[in-house]
Amino acid sequence: MKNSIKVERAKKDMTQGELAEQTGVSRQTINAIEAGKFVPSTLLALKIARVFGAPVEAIFELEEGD
Amino acid sequence: MPHCFTKTVDSYESANVNLTAQNNGTATWALVSLVAWLASRIYLMEFDYPKPLGYSIALLTLVPFLVFLFRFFKAVRSVDELERQVQLEALALAFPLTVLGLLLLSLLQMVAPLNAENWSYRHLLPMVFIAYLFGLMLAKRRYGLSETAAEND
Numbered sequence: 001m002k003n004s005i006k007v008e009r010a011k012k013d014m015t016q017g018e019l020a021e022q023t024g025v026s027r028q029t030i031n032a033i034e035a036g037k038f039v040p041s042t043l044l045a046l047k048i049a050r051v052f053g054a055p056v057e058a059i060f061e062l063e064e065g066d
Numbered sequence: 067m068p069h070c071f072t073k074t075v076d077s078y079e080s081a082n083v084n085l086t087a088q089n090n091g092t093a094t095w096a097l098v099s100l101v102a103w104l105a106s107r108i109y110l111m112e113f114d115y116p117k118p119l120g121y122s123i124a125l126l127t128l129v130p131f132l133v134f135l136f137r138f139f140k141a142v143r144s145v146d147e148l149e150r151q152v153q154l155e156a157l158a159l160a161f162p163l164t165v166l167g168l169l170l171l172s173l174l175q176m177v178a179p180l181n182a183e184n185w186s187y188r189h190l191l192p193m194v195f196i197a198y199l200f201g202l203m204l205a206k207r208r209y210g211l212s213e214t215a216a217e218n219d
Contacts, residue, residue: 029148032209038148 003060005034008052023047092141095134102130152205159201164194 009019016034020027023044032038033048040048049056106127110120142153167190174180206212 025146025148028209028211029146032148032211035210037209038151041147044147 001039001060001066002036002063003033005030005048005059008054008059012052019048019051022051092134092137095130095137099127099131099134102127148209148211152202152209152211155205155208156198156201159204160194160198163197164190167193 005019009016016030017027020030023030024047025044029038029040029044033040033044045056045060049059052059106123109115109123115123142150145153168187171180171185171187171190180186203212
């Protein structure tokens with residue numbers, strides 16, 4: 001699953017730490033999600049989408065083989 | 067910096083401090099459990115004692131371990147989902163490896179009498195921790211938690 005967290009963060013000039021703080025997880029977790037190493041739970045994906053004010057499908061997208 | 071942001075950051079940092087303190091408490095109780103087990107083992111091996119005292123010492127050794135278990139569960143439940151996944155993968159490796167070791171030992175004991183002093187079930191104990199730490203290392207590497215690189219912003 002790919003995501004556009006990095007792009008959305010850049011738009012809002014937000015650091016990984018700030019996003020982590022707003023979603024209640026560690027910066028390492030945001031880093032792992034952003035790098036595509038970890039797929040977040042539905043709850044965390046919704047929280048991330050809410051921070052960016054976008055629907056979850058705009059942030060996370062299924063890839064071939066998912 | 068706006069007050070509301072400062073407050074949020076403060077509460078997050080406070081939560082992190084609490085979590086670290088909780089994890090430190092878990093590590094302390096793991097150490098206490100180990101020391102209690104070693105002390106009991108040395109006493110039971112080296113000294114003469116009445117059987118009721120021996121049973122009491124063996125059972126009392128479980129108390130710090132039960133405290134450790136309680137704190138470990140509490141710590142795992144309080145961490146975020148990535149750290150929980152890492153712990154799950156570490157335990158998912160340690161548990162089957164331990165079972166494998168027990169199965170192998172039970173079969174080998176049928177083939178040849180194994181000396182309890184040189185090779186017995188209690189020798190599997192350090193292997194459990196080694197397997198757990200190995201699993202932890204693999205999982206952390208998989209999710210990039212072992213990297214100490216600066217924030218990738």
